[in-house]
Amino acid sequence: MPRIRTRLAGAAALLVSLPLAVAPPVSAAAAEPDYSIRVSPDATGPALSKQQYGVFFEDINYAADGGLYAELVRNRSFEFTATDAAGFTGLTAWTPTGAATVVNDDQRLNERNRNYLKLTGPAAVTNAGYDTGIAVRDGATYDFSVWARTDAAGGAPLTVTLRTSDGAALAAPLRLTAKSDTWTRYTGTLRATGTSDRARLTVDSRGAGTLRLDEISLFPRDTYKGRRNGLRKDLAEKIEALHPGFVRFPGGCLVNTGSMYPYDAANGYPRARSYQWKDTVGPVETRATNKNFWGYNQSYGLGYYEYFQFSEDIGAMPLPVLPALVTGCGQNRATNDPALLRQHIQDALDLIEFANGPVTSTWGRLRADMGHPKPFGLTTVAVGNEENLPEEYWANFLQFESAIKAKHPDITVVSNSGPDDQGGTFENLWAKNRSHGSDMVDEHYYNSPAWFLQNNARYDTYDRNGPKVFLGEYASLDAKFSNSLAEAAYMTGLERNADVVKMASYAPLLANIDNVQWKPDMIWFDNDESWGSTSYQVQKLFMNNVGDRVVPSTVSGGGVVRPRPITGAVGLSTWRTAATYDDVKVTRPDGTVLFSDDFNDGDADGWTAVQPRGTWTATGGGYAQTDTASEDTMVKAATITDTDYDYTLKATKQAGAEGFLVAFGVQETGNFYWWNLGGWNNTQGAVEKGVTSAKEQLLTKPNTVETGRTYDLKVQVRGTRVTLLLDGVEWGSFDDNAVTEPFAQVVTTDTKTGELIVKVVNAQDKPAVTRIDLGGRKVATTAKMTVLAGDPGEQNTRTAEPIQPVTSTVRGVSADFTREFPANSVTFLRIRTR
Incomplete structure (x- = not known):
C-alpha cells in the first residue's frame, strides 16, 4: 500500500513546547483530527530482526579507560608519553615522593610493557585517578594488585593506602612484601570506610635497595556481573537496559587511523598505530598500550575478549570492525604494502578462530585460557570505517571478503559507503556494493534535526533486492530533546524499511563529562555518576519496544514546514x-x-x-x-x-x-x-x-x-x-529546499505478547489530535502507554534529568479511536489484540 506523506503548516512548530499533559481519549465529535493513521487490515510488512537496534562503542570521550573499563588507576603501567598527548609523561597522574623514576631497560616486565617505576630507598607514589580523583564508596571492597621485584635482602615492605585529596584515611592500610628480584604479582584488598570521589591511592616503600613496580591496579570488587578485569557496573547496566541487539566495537576512527603496521618491540613499534585486535587479548600486563586517535593513551585493558564477553552478557550480537589498510577520518591514506595486507587478512581469519574456533586451535586455545572455552558465536564482521578513498578501499575489501568467505561462507561481511549520507564517495561505493552483491553496507551520518525530519522516507526507494543497510553511526547534532524528537521520527522510517535497514546504532555511546572529544553522546558520566541523555531515553524506548514485524500503515493530514531563503x-x-x-x-x-x-x-x-x-x-x-x-x-x-x-x-x-x-x-x-x-x-x-x-x-x-x-x-x-x-x-x-515533517508514525506487532505497538512522534509545539484506525482489528479497550515529552530545548544533565518516560494505562481504545498526542512527544501505545 502506498504511504501518504504527512503535512502540517506553521514554521514555528519546531521551536516551542507546551507543558506535558497525558491526555485522555478524545472523541471525534469533540475535536476534528489533525491527522489520521490508518493501519492495513491484512497486509504484512517486513520482519524486524533481533538486531534491529544496537549500540556502537568507541573509545572516544574517555569511554574505555576512566569509563566503561572499571580500572581506577590512571596510567597504571607508566606507559604514557608525549606521543599520546602534549604534556604526557610516564608519571602522568602520579606524584612521586623520594627517588622515583620511570625506566625503560632490560629489567622491564615484558617486551610489550616496557616502562616501569624504579624506587630507590624509602619512596612512594600517589595516583590521582581520572579527573577529580578515584571514586570509592563506604563499605565497598577494592582489589589491589601490583607487579614488583626487589634486590633488597629480606624483601621490600609495601604499604598501600586510600586517602582523600586532603589526606583523610578512606580505608585501613594494606601491607604487602615484595620478596624477590623476579617479577611477581602481589594482591590484596582495601575496604572503604568512607565515600569520596576525590580519593588518592598511595604505594609506599620504606625498605632499602631498589624496588621495581609495574601494573599498579585498583578495581572495585563490584564490577558488572562480578567479573575480574571487568566493567563499571552502572555504565554496563545502563547499556544492558537498552536491550541492544548488537554491539559494534571497537570504533570508529581509532580503527582505521594511524599506522597500519603491528606492534614490533624489536624494531621500534609504531606508537600511534591503528587498533589491531591481537594487541588487546591475553593477560592485561602483556597488552601494549597505544596512542588513541582522540588524543590520549589507551591501555587495551578493555580488549576484544572483554567486548565479546560483554556482548554475550547482554544477549547482543558482537560486531567487530577491522582496519582495511585505508585510513579515514580526514587522514585519507592507503597503505601500499601487499605483505601487510596479507597479514591483516590473516588477522581477520585469526579473529574468527579466536571467537569461534575449537579449544584445539591456536586462537581458540587462547580464548579458553582467558576463561571462555565455549565459542562466542561470531556471525558478522565489518571491514573498514568511513574510508574516503573508494578505489583503494574497495580493492582491499574484496580481498578481505574473498578470504573470509572462502573459509567461513556463513560469516556476514559488512562493507561501507564512506563518511557521509551522500556525495561522490557514497555514490561510488554504493554502486560497487550493488554491482558486487555485498552482504551489507555500513552508512554513517551526523546531521541537523531538520535533516532527520526531512528524510523519513530516505530508505523508501532503496533496492529491496540489493545489499542490506547497517546504519552504524547516526545522531542529530546536539543534545537537546528537539534532537531526540527528530531522531525518533527518523527511526519510524528505519522500522518501516526494516527489509532494507537491518541494523542501526546511535553514536557515540559514552562520554566522560570532563573529557569530551565529540558530542552529542548517548550516556554521560563522571567518575562516580552516570545519566542518560534525552536520546538515551528515545533509544531505550525504541529498543525495548521493537516488535517482530511491521504492520503497513499510512498517515494523512497536517502539513509541512517550508525552508527559508539563505540570508x-x-x-x-x-x-x-x-x-x-x-x-x-x-x-x-x-x-x-x-x-x-x-x-x-x-x-x-x-x-x-x-x-x-x-x-x-x-x-x-x-x-x-x-x-x-x-x-x-x-x-x-x-x-x-x-x-x-x-x-x-x-x-x-x-x-x-x-x-x-x-x-x-x-x-x-x-x-x-x-x-x-x-x-x-x-x-x-x-x-x-x-x-x-x-x-x-x-x-x-x-x-x-x-x-x-x-x-x-x-x-x-x-x-x-x-x-x-x-x-x-x-x-x-x-x-536546501527540503520540507520538514514533524509528525511520524509506525506500527509493529509483538506476536509473543499479542500486541500492536503504535509509535507516534509529534515534534511540534502543539498537540496533535489523531484518529487511529486499526483496520477492523478486535482489540482490548485499554492499552499501556509510554510517553516522553517536554521542552524541546531541555537536556538531561548530571544535576537533573527532566526528560523521562511516563507509563500509564489508557482507556477508550477500540478498532477506531482518537487520541491527542502531546506537543513535542514520543508516544508508544501497546494495544492487546483479541
Whole structure:
C-alpha cells in the first residue's frame, strides 16, 4: 500500500513546547483530527530482526579507560608519553615522593610493557585517578594488585593506602612484601570506610635497595556481573537496559587511523598505530598500550575478549570492525604494502578462530585460557570505517571478503559507503556494493534535526533486492530533546524499511563529562555518576519496544514546514591553514553593491571574530590568517537580508594542511553554510551546513588547493538555491529546499505478547489530535502507554534529568479511536489484540 506523506503548516512548530499533559481519549465529535493513521487490515510488512537496534562503542570521550573499563588507576603501567598527548609523561597522574623514576631497560616486565617505576630507598607514589580523583564508596571492597621485584635482602615492605585529596584515611592500610628480584604479582584488598570521589591511592616503600613496580591496579570488587578485569557496573547496566541487539566495537576512527603496521618491540613499534585486535587479548600486563586517535593513551585493558564477553552478557550480537589498510577520518591514506595486507587478512581469519574456533586451535586455545572455552558465536564482521578513498578501499575489501568467505561462507561481511549520507564517495561505493552483491553496507551520518525530519522516507526507494543497510553511526547534532524528537521520527522510517535497514546504532555511546572529544553522546558520566541523555531515553524506548514485524500503515493530514531563503552574514575561515583573502564583495544580481572590502586601507574594521581563534591581519592589500595550527578561525561581516545575491572574493593559500572556508548565511544562532575547498587534508571539497558546533555535508567532491595560487571564488545565492563557481567554472550547486515533517508514525506487532505497538512522534509545539484506525482489528479497550515529552530545548544533565518516560494505562481504545498526542512527544501505545 502506498504511504501518504504527512503535512502540517506553521514554521514555528519546531521551536516551542507546551507543558506535558497525558491526555485522555478524545472523541471525534469533540475535536476534528489533525491527522489520521490508518493501519492495513491484512497486509504484512517486513520482519524486524533481533538486531534491529544496537549500540556502537568507541573509545572516544574517555569511554574505555576512566569509563566503561572499571580500572581506577590512571596510567597504571607508566606507559604514557608525549606521543599520546602534549604534556604526557610516564608519571602522568602520579606524584612521586623520594627517588622515583620511570625506566625503560632490560629489567622491564615484558617486551610489550616496557616502562616501569624504579624506587630507590624509602619512596612512594600517589595516583590521582581520572579527573577529580578515584571514586570509592563506604563499605565497598577494592582489589589491589601490583607487579614488583626487589634486590633488597629480606624483601621490600609495601604499604598501600586510600586517602582523600586532603589526606583523610578512606580505608585501613594494606601491607604487602615484595620478596624477590623476579617479577611477581602481589594482591590484596582495601575496604572503604568512607565515600569520596576525590580519593588518592598511595604505594609506599620504606625498605632499602631498589624496588621495581609495574601494573599498579585498583578495581572495585563490584564490577558488572562480578567479573575480574571487568566493567563499571552502572555504565554496563545502563547499556544492558537498552536491550541492544548488537554491539559494534571497537570504533570508529581509532580503527582505521594511524599506522597500519603491528606492534614490533624489536624494531621500534609504531606508537600511534591503528587498533589491531591481537594487541588487546591475553593477560592485561602483556597488552601494549597505544596512542588513541582522540588524543590520549589507551591501555587495551578493555580488549576484544572483554567486548565479546560483554556482548554475550547482554544477549547482543558482537560486531567487530577491522582496519582495511585505508585510513579515514580526514587522514585519507592507503597503505601500499601487499605483505601487510596479507597479514591483516590473516588477522581477520585469526579473529574468527579466536571467537569461534575449537579449544584445539591456536586462537581458540587462547580464548579458553582467558576463561571462555565455549565459542562466542561470531556471525558478522565489518571491514573498514568511513574510508574516503573508494578505489583503494574497495580493492582491499574484496580481498578481505574473498578470504573470509572462502573459509567461513556463513560469516556476514559488512562493507561501507564512506563518511557521509551522500556525495561522490557514497555514490561510488554504493554502486560497487550493488554491482558486487555485498552482504551489507555500513552508512554513517551526523546531521541537523531538520535533516532527520526531512528524510523519513530516505530508505523508501532503496533496492529491496540489493545489499542490506547497517546504519552504524547516526545522531542529530546536539543534545537537546528537539534532537531526540527528530531522531525518533527518523527511526519510524528505519522500522518501516526494516527489509532494507537491518541494523542501526546511535553514536557515540559514552562520554566522560570532563573529557569530551565529540558530542552529542548517548550516556554521560563522571567518575562516580552516570545519566542518560534525552536520546538515551528515545533509544531505550525504541529498543525495548521493537516488535517482530511491521504492520503497513499510512498517515494523512497536517502539513509541512517550508525552508527559508539563505540570508545572513558572509564569512572567511581556515582550518590548520594560512590563507589570504582579497576583493570581498557582495552584490545584488543587478550589480548593486551590498558590501565590499579590498583591505587596501590596511584595516578590517567591518569584520568580527565568531570565535577568537587564529591570527587575522589586514596587510599588503589583503586579509590574512597566518596561524597554521588553529582550526575554525571564522570571521564575519555584512549581514545580508536580500534573498538573491552574489558573494565573490579572491583566495590564496600560503601554507598549512588544507585550503579555504568561505562562509555565507551566518546566523547569530550559530547556524551557517560554508564552502570548504581543500578540506580533509587537502583531498576533498564540500558544502557544509553548520548547526551550532557541528556540521552536515550537503555536497562533496574530490578537491585540492595549490599553495601560492590565487583562486577566484563566487557563491551565487538565489533563495534556497546556491551555485558555486571556481575560477569562473561551476564547481557545484545545491538547493536546501527540503520540507520538514514533524509528525511520524509506525506500527509493529509483538506476536509473543499479542500486541500492536503504535509509535507516534509529534515534534511540534502543539498537540496533535489523531484518529487511529486499526483496520477492523478486535482489540482490548485499554492499552499501556509510554510517553516522553517536554521542552524541546531541555537536556538531561548530571544535576537533573527532566526528560523521562511516563507509563500509564489508557482507556477508550477500540478498532477506531482518537487520541491527542502531546506537543513535542514520543508516544508508544501497546494495544492487546483479541
